[in-house]
Amino acid sequence: MDPLDGIAAFARVVDSGSFSAAARHLKISKSAVSAHVQRLEERLGVRLLNRTTRRLSMTEAGAAYYRHCARILAEAEAAEQAASALQREPRGTLRISAPDSFGWMHVAPAVPEFLTRYPELSVDIALSPAHVSLVDEGLDLAIRIGVIEDSPLVVRKLAPSRLVACAAPAYLTERGAPREPGDLAKHNCLCTSLLPWGDEWRLAGKIGEVRVAVGGSFRSNNAEMLRVAALGGIGIALLPTWAVAEPLRTGALRRVLDAWEPPASTIYAVYPSNRLMSMKVRAFVDHLARCIGRMPYWDEGL
Structure with a gap:
């Protein structure tokens, strides 16, 4: 048995969710697909798929093996394209x-x-x-x-997505700039569900990571909304540089807590x-x- 046949059959079953759909795509019989997968499992000495009459799912070993299968099949397809398809335009x-x-x-x-x-x-x-x-x-x-x-x-x-704490000059003139992470608790911080840590901002400096519970008068799940709010002088925002690079360059926003870097x-x-x-x-x-x-x-x- 060609090892790629078993790998291709297994990957297609996972992608399509059934042996029948995999058979249609591979243009072979359902029994042939099942045989390929069974021989692959026997060769590996491990069960890759849990099969019931109603549901098909990967085992833990199957999920790990599938990730490698995807790369193997990609390389095989790339080799074929290098020989015959590189002159064709995407369409x-x-x-x-x-x-x-x-x-x-x-x-x-x-x-x-x-x-x-x-x-x-x-x-x-x-x-x-x-x-x-x-x-x-x-x-x-x-x-x-x-x-x-x-x-x-x-x-x-x-690319990396770096975060910076920033605010409009008008806000900082009125409220002052925080000098250390703990000062954020006294500021109007613009909160967002975009951060995995919620309303507990994390900042890393020379002494390690510091976590600060923050709150404020504005919340959004959209980076542009938060940027506009920060530009309007509402408070301090923790935003990715891809969202605030231009206002940081022009001075419309100023970075605060420069010595502290949020996790990227x-x-x-x-x-x-x-x-x-x-x-x-x-x-x-x-x-x-x-x-x-x-x-x-x-x-x-x-």
Whole structure:
């Protein structure tokens, strides 16, 4: 048995959710798919799938093995494309999900040049603060910020997402600038559900990490709303540099607590393994990575 046959059958069963759907995609019988997976399990000496009459799920070993399978199949598909498909242009519709503020500020500006380069492509971007299911929504690609939990999605890191505490000069003139993290408890802090720690801000300095419970008169789950509120002099915001780089450069916002750095998160491109080497997905991810740069362009000079 060719090891790739078992790997391909197993991965397709996981992607499609059933042996029948996998058989239709692979254009072989359901019994052949089942046999491939069974022989793979026998060769590995471990059960990869839990099978019942109503439900199919991966075992813990299966989930770990699946992540490696995705990379193996991607490399195999890449080898085929290198031999026969690299001369073809990406075409069709590329469906993308992106966080609302980051999407319009940094994904949308990359689209015109991309479409000029690939005129046979069209792009459909859905902006949402929530993580949507790529498979259920028929999406090719998602841009996500934060911690990526173990999942069958393929993940590519695009850039760090640094956070800064900042406020408008007018607010700081009126209320004074905090000199240490504990001072934040006395300030009007703009709160958000975008941070994984909620209303307990975390800042790291020479003495280690400090946690401060904060509160204030404004809350939003949107970075642009928080930026506008901070520019309006309402209070101190903890925001990613990709959202406030320009007002920090012009002085419309001033960074506070310079010696204290909040934990950074990461901006990722994620996509289903069965679309890993799709030319349109690869072309856009490569293009967006080039646009952002090795050091994100929004962090230059900060």
